[in-house]
Amino acid sequence: MLTQIPLGTHMYEAIHFAKKKKGWSDIKIDDAHGYPSNVDFGTFVGEKHFSVHAGDYRSILNLYFFVADVRIYFGFNENSELIDIRVRKEIDSL
Numbered sequence: 001m002l003t004q005i006p007l008g009t010h011m012y013e014a015i016h017f018a019k020k021k022k023g024w025s026d027i028k029i030d031d032a033h034g035y036p037s038n039v040d041f042g043t044f045v046g047e048k049h050f051s052v053h054a055g056d057y058r059s060i061l062n063l064y065f066f067v068a069d070v071r072i073y074f075g076f077n078e079n080s081e082l083i084d085i086r087v088r089k090e091i092d093s094l
Contacts, residue, residue, distance in 0.1 A: 005074070005085070009081070009082040010081065010082075011074075011080040011081075011082070014050070014074050014082055015050055018050070018072075023054070025053050026053040029050040030049055032048065033047075034075050034076075038086070045083070045086070046077060046083055047078045048080065049074055053070070054070040054071065054087075056068060056070065068089050068092075069090050069091075069092065070087065071090070073085070
């Protein structure tokens with residue numbers, strides 16, 4: 001991911017990339033907050049962020065009973081420069 005959108009990329013350039021990426025949808029932009037940290041509860045990564053749904057799939061390993069959704073979070077500093085990317089996979093049952 002960082003080869004296509006390197007650290008330091010401006011937020012609007014990253015959003016433009018995400019809008020053009022095939023299969024990505026549901027872009028959510030938050031100019032006021034970073035995204036929640038998964039390491040330090042109650043803290044946030046960055047000063048602003050956006051997230052995008054990168055797709056979903058079912059795996060033969062769980063007999064197709066569960067759907068895995070993939071969402072990517074892009075964190076930016078106060079100058080709108082990319083500082084972190086987090087890929088999150090959530091699995092839901094039918």
